[in-house]
Amino acid sequence: MRLTEFWQRMDDHFGSGYAESFARDHVMSELGGRTVHQALEAGWEAKEVWRVVCQVMGVPSRLR
Structure with missing residues (x-):
């Protein structure tokens, strides 16, 4: 998984504002x-971090 795909998935799941905050904090x-x-x-x-x-945040399997 490329970092761009990782960050897109983070934004898609958490929203662009919260994704960055979550990733930082x-x-x-x-x-x-x-x-x-x-x-x-x-x-x-990136794939392992995702x-x-x-796992931690309970992302539905269809979005993994």
Whole structure:
């Protein structure tokens, strides 16, 4: 998954304003105690980060 697709999915699910806030502020233990931005900067694959976001936030399977 490319980063552009990742961010599009984030915007589609959370809305463009909240997606950025969530990615910047929400720390998830499933990402090693990181935010989305920190995990991506640490080298996590966008696809893996999206899977964690879906799991933690209960994104419906049809949108995963």
